[in-house]
Amino acid sequence: xxxxxxxxxxxxxxxxxxxxxxxxxxxxxxxxxxxxxxxxxxxxxxxxxxxxxxxxxxxxxxxxxxxxxxxxxxxxxxxxxxxxxxxxxxxxxxxxxxxxxxxxxxx
Amino acid sequence: xxxxxxxxxxxxxxxxxxxxxxxxxxxxxxxxxxxxxxxxxxxxxxxxxxxxxxxxxxxxxxxxxxxxxxxxxxxxxxxxxxxxxxxxxxxxxxxxxxxxxxxxxxxxxxxxxxxxxxxxxxxxx
Numbered sequence: 619x620x621x622x623x624x625x626x627x628x629x630x631x632x633x634x635x636x637x638x639x640x641x642x643x644x645x646x647x648x649x650x651x652x653x654x655x656x657x658x659x660x661x662x663x664x665x666x667x668x669x670x671x672x673x674x675x676x677x678x679x680x681x682x683x684x685x686x687x688x689x690x691x692x693x694x695x696x697x698x699x700x701x702x703x704x705x706x707x708x709x710x711x712x713x714x715x716x717x718x719x720x721x722x723x724x725x
Numbered sequence: 726x727x728x729x730x731x732x733x734x735x736x737x738x739x740x741x742x743x744x745x746x747x748x749x750x751x752x753x754x755x756x757x758x759x760x761x762x763x764x765x766x767x768x769x770x771x772x773x774x775x776x777x778x779x780x781x782x783x784x785x786x787x788x789x790x791x792x793x794x795x796x797x798x799x800x801x802x803x804x805x806x807x808x809x810x811x812x813x814x815x816x817x818x819x820x821x822x823x824x825x826x827x828x829x830x831x832x833x834x835x836x837x838x839x840x841x842x843x844x845x846x847x848x849x850x
Contacts, residue, residue: 667836
């Protein structure tokens with residue numbers, strides 16, 4: 619199975635900050651990577667698919683980059699609703715494994 | 726309005742069974758892969774199983790193979806997850822999700838763009 623490793627596991631930031639989260643795959647997955655945000659007690663919601671594409675209706679301020687084994691999610695200008703947990707997921711090969719998550723907390 | 730509504734969770738003893746259902750509305754169900762994802766208390770997300778549009782392909786997490794079965798009824802716009810031989814470690818919130826499915830440059834990309842609210846499965850004696 620492909621292992622997905624996120625870093626950091628948690629970070630503290632302020633409203634308006636630019637934040638970067640990394641995700642590394644244990645083998646090349648092309649650009650078959652999605653990012654999700656999960657607010658407390660809620661289902662996740664899709665932010666990015668195909669490594670860098672925003673789905674219709676996705677919240678603004680998010681961008682994704684990377685290919686192969688290294689990927690990045692960037693949040694430009696943290697909003698109060700962005701304090702949440704973020705997950706990456708590969709969909710190159712079944713099982714479609716998730717990273718362990720990155721918790722973004724208020725500084 | 727796009728909607729996924731899970732049901733069927735509950736408290737069950739180890740070795741027991743449950744059948745989770747996910748009723749959908751607001752989109753052409755038969756055009757989309759569907760997936761179940763679970764989240765143990767205080768833990769991250771874990772992909773469990775996916776089923777192709779016409780049910781011809783099914784994929785499972787290794788730890789649930791032979792115990793869980795994913796199925797769908799395109800006439801009822803519903804996807805199901807049969808959970809047998811349940812273990813304590815299967816305790817989790819189970820979400821169903823629609824795989825958006827996009828073609829970019831000739832390649833197909835997954836991404837779960839619509840989620841249900843989740844149903845809780847507790848396995849305990």
